Amino acid sequence: MKAEILKLLREADGYVSGQQLCEKFGVSRTAVWKVIRQLQEEGYQVEAVRNKGYRIIDSPDVMTREELESLMQTRWAGQKIVYYDETDSTNLRIKQLGDEGAAHGTLAVADRQTAGRGRRGRSWESPAGSSIYMSILLRPQIPPDKAPMLTLVMACSVAEGLQDCAETYGYSGIKIKWPNDIIINGKKLVGILTEMSTQIDYINHVTVGVGINVNRTEFPEEIRETATSLRLECGRVVKRAPIIAAIMKRLEANYETFLETQDLSGLMERYSELLVNRDRDVLILSPEGSYPAHALGINEQGELLVRREDGSEEAVYAGEVSVRGVYGYV
Ligand code: ATP
Numbered sequence: 060m061k062a063e064i065l066k067l068l069r070e071a072d073g074y075v076s077g078q079q080l081c082e083k084f085g086v087s088r089t090a091v092w093k094v095i096r097q098l099q100e101e102g103y104q105v106e107a108v109r110n111k112g113y114r115i116i117d118s119p120d121v122m123t124r125e126e127l128e129s130l131m132q133t134r135w136a137g138q139k140i141v142y143y144d145e146t147d148s149t150n151l152r153i154k155q156l157g158d159e160g161a162a163h164g165t166l167a168v169a170d171r172q173t174a175g176r177g178r179r180g181r182s183w184e185s186p187a188g189s190s191i192y193m194s195i196l197l198r199p200q201i202p203p204d205k206a207p208m209l210t211l212v213m214a215c216s217v218a219e220g221l222q223d224c225a226e227t228y229g230y231s232g233i234k235i236k237w238p239n240d241i242i243i244n245g246k247k248l249v250g251i252l253t254e255m256s257t258q259i260d261y262i263n264h265v266t267v268g269v270g271i272n273v274n275r276t277e278f279p280e281e282i283r284e285t286a287t288s289l290r291l292e293c294g295r296v297v298k299r300a301p302i303i304a305a306i307m308k309r310l311e312a313n314y315e316t317f318l319e320t321q322d323l324s325g326l327m328e329r330y331s332e333l334l335v336n337r338d339r340d341v342l343i344l345s346p347e348g349s350y351p352a353h354a355l356g357i358n359e360q361g362e363l364l365v366r367r368e369d370g371s372e373e374a375v376y377a378g379e380v381s382v383r384g385v386y387g388y389v
Contacts, residue, residue, distance in 0.1 A: 060084055064094050065129035068105065068115040076112035120274070120298045122168050122191070130304035135164035136195065136314070137307035143169040145187070148176055149194035150254055150268040156196060157256060157264035163198040164311075168303065175270060177250050178239070184282065189275045189290075191299050194268035195307075197314070201321050203257045206265050207377060210239045210253040211361040212317045213267045213310065215326055217241050217249055218333045220306030221271075221289075227301075230293035234335035236389055237354070237363045238377035241271075242335055245389050246287035248272055269306070273299050285388045322359040331356040335389050341365070342383045343375055351385065 063084070068075055080091045095105050095113055102119030118126065124142045131137050139162055146152055149167040151174075156165055169192045172185035185192055197209060214235050221233045221241065232244045241249035249271045256263040272288035274296055289297045316325040323330065331337055336354040343352055343365065352365035355372070362374035363382065375382075383389075 061094050062125040062128035074112040074114045122300050126300045130300055133307050133311045136311040137166040139165045141167045145171045147174040148172050149192050150266050153194040153196045153266045161196055165196040168193045183250055183270045190273050191271040194266050197265040203262050205321055206255050208323055208361045209265055209267055210251055212313050213251050214239055215330045216310035216313045217306050219309040223305045224302050228293045228295050228297050230289055235333045236335050237382055243292050247285050273297050323361050324359045340385045343380050345380045
């Protein structure tokens with residue numbers, strides 16, 4: 060009931076009377092008052108005015124299930140939420156929930172990860188109280204070789220969701236660094252990690268994890284030059300839950316577009332518009348060595364199209380490589 064009351068207060072234009080809430084939920088005035096008191100204790104500023112009712116003025120920066128449920132505007136993405144104050148890795152939690160039969164769209168959110176991971180065994184720095192660590196469970200009925208494209212579907216959704224919230228806080232310059240990073244003003248803000256559980260020709264489930272530096276102001280030495288947070292970029296504390304809700308809304312729409320063709324033809328243009336590498340000289344770091352190229356955009360399969368120095372064009376597959384700017388990270 061708490062999430063529903065919160066949602067009602069949020070969506071109301073002005074006050075919601077105690078009577079309305081009692082009738083809607085079939086409970087006593089005391090029961091409604093108790094929930095309002097709980098919300099106030101959790102840091103929500105709910106004003107109570109005699110003869111008018113309740114009105115929400117402000118909410119704290121929390122990512123609890125109730126807070127997220129009250130903000131979610133989706134049919135399936137993030138409709139079932141599992142919240143952890145602390146966990147090893149939200150990707151591991153979602154993989155386990157997937158194995159146990161959890162529904163498509165189940166979302167795990169944590170305030171802190173003790174074993175946050177990146178691509179190819181790298182780690183993702185995950186301290187408490189300042190970032191978003193979340194993973195979603197997807198059950199696409201597509202051949203396994205198409206699943207890596209979901210990383211790009213998520214990258215597009217995260218970039219769009221962050222842009223949707225940009226005006227409120229006054230940050231700008233959100234871009235995608237192919238294939239799976241979101242950057243802002245040249246520094247890394249978000250990492251995305253996609254993992255799947257498959258049979259030979261069949262996907263059991265896919266886990267897409269997202270780490271977003273929201274209010275962090277300190278980074279360890281190794282990433283100080285390349286990492287940043289929304290707060291560092293706009294100078295204000297940014298609320299995490301509305302960002303998660305905005306990303307889920309975009310993801311739901313983009314995922315459905317992806318499924319129609321089982322490739323990125325419907326999202327390619329949007330993705331390429333957001334691509335920081337587009338029309339730039341880049342360094343392709345591959346296991347066979349690195350080489351310079353000029354990035355052109357992505358194709359329907361989510362590969363990066365580049366022109367090499369000898370004029371030949373090729374499509375680079377994300378699995379093996381990282382991309383760098385000629386002079387630095389982007
Ligand atoms: P890149 O192309 O940036 O090398 P990647 O896509 O190969 O990245 P990811 O899996 O996205 O790698 O992210 C892991 C890397 O990101 C780590 O090796 C580290 O350098 C960097 N990193 C780790 N934690 C954070 C963080 N909280 N914010 C920004 N960067 C981070």
